[in-house]
Amino acid sequence: MRYRHLGKAGIQVSELSLGSWLTFNDSAAVETTANLMATAYDAGVNFFDNAENYAGGLSEEIMGAALRKLGWHRGSYLVSTKLYWGLREGPNQQNTLNRKYLLEAIGGSLSRLGLDYVDLLYCHRSDKTTPIEETVRAMHNIVERGQALYWGTSEWDAPDILAAIEVAERQHLHRPIVEQPIYNLFARHRFGDDYRTVYEENGYGSTVFSPLASGLLTGKYLDGIPQDSRGANHDFDWLKTELTNEQHLAKTAALAPIAADMGATLAQFSLAWCLQNPWVSSVITGASRVAQLQENLQAATLVDQFTPEVLARIEAVFK
Ligand SMILES: NC(=O)c1ccc[n+]([C@@H]2O[C@H](COP(=O)([O-])OP(=O)(O)OC[C@H]3O[C@@H](n4cnc5c(N)ncnc54)[C@H](OP(=O)(O)O)[C@@H]3O)[C@@H](O)[C@H]2O)c1
Numbered sequence: 317m318r319y320r321h322l323g324k325a326g327i328q329v330s331e332l333s334l335g336s337w338l339t340f341n342d343s344a345a346v347e348t349t350a351n352l353m354a355t356a357y358d359a360g361v362n363f364f365d366n367a368e369n370y371a372g373g374l375s376e377e378i379m380g381a382a383l384r385k386l387g388w389h390r391g392s393y394l395v396s397t398k399l400y401w402g403l404r405e406g407p408n409q410q411n412t413l414n415r416k417y418l419l420e421a422i423g424g425s426l427s428r429l430g431l432d433y434v435d436l437l438y439c440h441r442s443d444k445t446t447p448i449e450e451t452v453r454a455m456h457n458i459v460e461r462g463q464a465l466y467w468g469t470s471e472w473d474a475p476d477i478l479a480a481i482e483v484a485e486r487q488h489l490h491r492p493i494v495e496q497p498i499y500n501l502f503a504r505h506r507f508g509d510d511y512r513t514v515y516e517e518n519g520y521g522s523t524v525f526s527p528l529a530s531g532l533l534t535g536k537y538l539d540g541i542p543q544d545s546r547g548a549n550h551d552f553d554w555l556k557t558e559l560t561n562e563q564h565l566a567k568t569a570a571l572a573p574i575a576a577d578m579g580a581t582l583a584q585f586s587l588a589w590c591l592q593n594p595w596v597s598s599v600i601t602g603a604s605r606v607a608q609l610q611e612n613l614q615a616a617t618l619v620d621q622f623t624p625e626v627l628a629r630i631e632a633v634f635k
Contacts, residue, residue: 383431
């Protein structure tokens with residue numbers, strides 16, 4: 317496993333990391349979660365991603381229980397969480413990045429995780445109704461209290477990230493260092509030219525999510541929705557629509573021979589494609605079982621195979 321700096325920050329993350337959305341969601345499954353995390357860790361993964369609202373807080377509890385079971389040295393891994401959506405209804409408790417919510421919510425996350433601090437704390441979305449100064453200062457205070465070591469943004473537009481950096485620098489506050497955007501062969505908008513200043517001039521890092529477009533880019537939806545897949549989850553009809561999008565399925569099928577020529581599965585190929593972007597620090601893979609993770613962890617070895625010729629073949633599919 318290779319490690320990359322989160323932009324110009326000193327902290328290093330493994331090129332592939334492991335996320336918990338929709339997978340660490342069954343309190344009976346601490347054993348399964350620990351197995352997934354151990355498989356990743358043994359392969360060199362040092363970053364485990366979570367969020368306050370995943371499975372209504374259960375995901376943090378399960379990861380915390382798995383970490384206690386695994387007993388790793390705290391210095392050897394990074395844990396993140398994200399705040400914004402909240403766990404309760406009502407003003408100041410959901411869909412906000414105001415000071416009251418942030419300073420209270422971090423305590424809840426830490427207690428569910430059973431940790432003294434998270435390594436990375438993300439603002440899970442931007443909040444146009446709270447002044448950016450208020451959010452930046454609250455995140456700074458969380459870092460100063462030792463409850464998070466670094467902070468970042470998730471799915472923020474470039475101008476909002478630049479505004480947060482500007483406020484932090486002007487007021488000598490801890491600045492955000494990392495964005496967590498969606499990124500896969502079908503979703504590239506968070507790495508458009510508007511982000512050049514963010515990544516190149518401001519040395520921002522990125523930990524990207526849904527690199528397999530929720531599993532579409534494994535090719536497993538080409539013949540319909542497998543029963544034991546995310547697409548069969550009745551709580552997420554919007555995902556079912558995405559996973560059965562005819563145009564995306566046709567493109568996925570057209571990518572298969574390119575992956576095969578690399579000696580890779582479609583999943584490995586699609587993950588490695590994300591990693592060949594120099595603005596990407598870590599690709600967060602999600603897996604519902606150990607065999608998927610073992611397959612996906614091989615992706616890091618493929619990055620050098622994305623020659624200009626291979627990239628041109630890929631772009632021909634997306635014309
Ligand atoms: N910041 C945000 O707003 C945000 C949003 C979404 C996710 N995230 C983070 O990013 C992480 C990764 O996102 P994601 O889970 O959407 O990633 P993804 O890689 O696009 O999808 C992962 C899912 O695809 C299927 N899969 C993975 N590898 C496979 C393989 N080799 N063969 C067959 N199926 C395979 C599994 O689902 P099934 O087996 O159930 O089909 C797995 O759970 C999340 O866990 C979370 O930590 C962040």
